[in-house]
Amino acid sequence: MTGAPAGERRRWSDEFKAQAVVAALGPGVNVSALARRLGISPPQLFGWRKAFLKKQNADAPVGTSAPMLEIVVGEVMIRVGPDVSEAALRRILRAVRSA
Structure with a gap:
């Protein structure tokens, strides 16, 4: 997994973001340490992860029932x-x- 070069505003490919989020969702993963290892700020990775989870919940079938x-x-x-x-x-x- 490689990131974008440092500059005024870095742009990350969707593929890089997806790989980073999948890695961040792994069991027992320290998200801050992972972000530093990837060369991105921890809040950025937390934001990507939050957006991914929000989209997953929005994409859930409407008929999904709440736990009973x-x-x-x-x-x-x-x-x-x-x-x-x-x-x-x-x-x-x-x-x-x-x-």
Whole structure:
């Protein structure tokens, strides 16, 4: 992986950016150390990584569901999403247990 020559404003190829981001997303990678090794500023690499992840999330299918929590009470299964408040969950559990 080679970067752009130093100058007033350096321009990085899309291929270089993609390779740098893929390397930065690896498990246990120190992004700042990687950026220094590549000859770019750490905030630049963090920015590229953030933009990549944002684009990945925007490209996700619209029908993608949020993670659900499943709670089994007796023979009843309750599925709730991350937006359910603790108070609402308590009311639901109380109603299921009293039924």
